[in-house]
Amino acid sequence: MRRVYLILVLLPFLFYSCEEMVTNVDVPQSEPHYVLHAYLSCEDSVVTVTAGKSKPVFGEQTTDTSWVAQAHVYINDFELTRVPNTYYQFSCPVNAFEVVAGETYTVALRIGSETVCSGKCTVPLSMNETLTFDGLDSVQYDEYEGQAYYDYYALFSFVDPAGDENYYRIGAEMSYYDEFSGDTTVIQMYPSSENFLKDILFDGEDYSGRLLINYFESISSLVGLKLILYTTDNNYYYYHRAILSQSGDDPFSEPVTVPSNVDNGLGCVAAYRKFALKVF
Template identity: 45%
Template sequence: MKRNRLLFAGLFFLIFAFSSCEEMVTEIDAPSVDAKYVIESFISPEDSTLIVRVGKTNPLFSVVDGDNTWINDVVVDVNGQQLTRESNSNVFYIDASAVNVQPGAEYTITLTYQSVVVSGMCTVPLQRNTSLSFDGYDSIASAWDEGYYDYYVKWSFQDFAGVENYYRVGLIKTWVDEWDFDTVRTEYYPEMTDYLSDIEHDGEEITGRMYLHYGSSLSEMTHLDLLLYTSDKAYYDYHRAVLNYSGENPFSEPVIIPTNVEGGLGCVAGVRRYEIQVF
């Protein structure tokens, strides 16, 4: 009987403790955080159009309303020249020749909304690395489909010696789908490891590979371009942080997304692009 009384007392204590915790949690006021405006633009002399994407953050504990009508009243400019909004989107654009995008030049992107002014500045890299080389293919047999393979393309390039450099490798491929015979052209979606720096590799040859295709052979492929981007540090840091973020994983570590935007968040960066046609 004494044991039962002790057990009952223990259960009562646990119920009381958890009830108290619940009351404490519900009495805490969530912090009020204002939304911030976001601008994202990657400026290159090799692009025919300068593009700026705008947005607004959803602060923690806030209600996501999905209302983007504020974009109707936004003005976006680069070095004082106003951009045109793409119909019903968050994209603004201007012909690159209109702002004379040049290597080594500085560009400032400004977003103005009512009394809010958000801006970011970058300097386009003066040098463009043009040493990219195609070094063949790798393949790994599929563990599920007999006769099918994961194909990889191998690449290399020579780093500029004596200066800090940042790069990204990429590819654009065209192939004929073996099921419906549609011709598909797509740009490879980058991974964090595709963004490179020459730290510990100054002046050296940098090599690697990236995923190309899944199929029974490469005969489905009709066109392949390899790309090498020479970028500033802001471009490198921003993309690696974004790709390292895993918002759907409850056990992932928090990732701080770097920003070089004053009055808001985002990234304005300069980048050079070099492209070679493999076939």
């Protein structure tokens, strides 16, 4: 009885403590950093680099963009041209600057004459060209008033070269007929983090998977399909995996550490090879 009485006496104090608002949390301050995003490939017709500046969650917020007018982007000391009508994109055609397989490139952002951040990557020497299309699959996920609704998947497989540490990304390009507008629409599909692959579990073996492609009312509206297999470097793999792992809307999900190979800055400088398989 005495124990129950003691609990009843303490309960009001416990509830009172729950009402106390904690206001003296020492939140770590951070500063804005320059950001670089560059993805180099032999298969692209244009080399593009995006530069920017981060906005820290905790710390002094600034809207100063005076640095933009003084920004210059270089790849191995070759200066890219600012894209017209943009502030942060720089590019050049591949006939002005050729990206070569197996070569290492350094991407640098200079403000005036000072290099404020830079990153480097090596273009994969070879790309995997063994991608095959293994058919379409469907899974019914709902039924309403006698109408069945399906998820559609493209089945694929490829062979991983043995001995090397390889990184991949699977994507698709779909063309479908829109019955309402009468137009044919093309959608590029680059799904979530599970479509980034590392061959640690299938080195030198066949890999089979499926890719969700249901961006149309019925499979009959799909008039074109192209599967794309990217052979990437580790910078591309780890950065995109981290970003996509934190792209959901779950407020209780754990934070993800986003890696960066940009010295004195944030972002990613990476390289990839691109093999496209036209299915129909």
